[in-house]
Amino acid sequence: MTELTSPEQVDEVFRLPLVILFKHSGRCPVSRTARSEVERFIQEMPDIPVYMVDVVHNPAVSREIADRAGIRHESPQSIVLREGTVIWHASHYEVTKAALRDNLAA
Numbered sequence: 001m002t003e004l005t006s007p008e009q010v011d012e013v014f015r016l017p018l019v020i021l022f023k024h025s026g027r028c029p030v031s032r033t034a035r036s037e038v039e040r041f042i043q044e045m046p047d048i049p050v051y052m053v054d055v056v057h058n059p060a061v062s063r064e065i066a067d068r069a070g071i072r073h074e075s076p077q078s079i080v081l082r083e084g085t086v087i088w089h090a091s092h093y094e095v096t097k098a099a100l101r102d103n104l105a106a
Contacts (some may be wrong), residue, residue, distance in 0.1 A: 001022070001042060001050045001052045002052070003052050004052065007064040010065055013051055019049045020050045020080050021050075021077075022035070022051070022052045023052075023065065023075050023076060023079075024053065024055065024076055025055050026054065028075065031076040033093075038050060038052075038095065038100070041097040041101060055073075062075075069089070074091035074092070075091070076091060076095050077089065080100070087103070088103035
């Protein structure tokens with residue numbers, strides 16, 4: 001999982017053919033649970049690029065993603081992009097390994 005720390009990196013990520021964005025706060029127990037699910041997904045499907053944003057330390061990056069994706073900011077939140085278009089997103093307890101896997105083909 002690669003951490004995004006600048007709005008310029010968001011531009012690069014939105015150009016990728018398929019990517020998962022994970023917005024995370026280390027202060028939130030629900031977010032820590034979601035991060036574990038994302039890490040389990042990465043173990044199962046290591047070829048899918050996953051990028052993480054720490055929303056506490058990088059709020060500008062989090063806002064840039066919300067603006068570009070056209071979806072409300074939440075944390076934890078997973079967003080699946082195909083060629084810059086949101087094909088699926090979920091937050092809180094809906095961020096699971098199975099949900100990520102199942103929604104890649106949406």
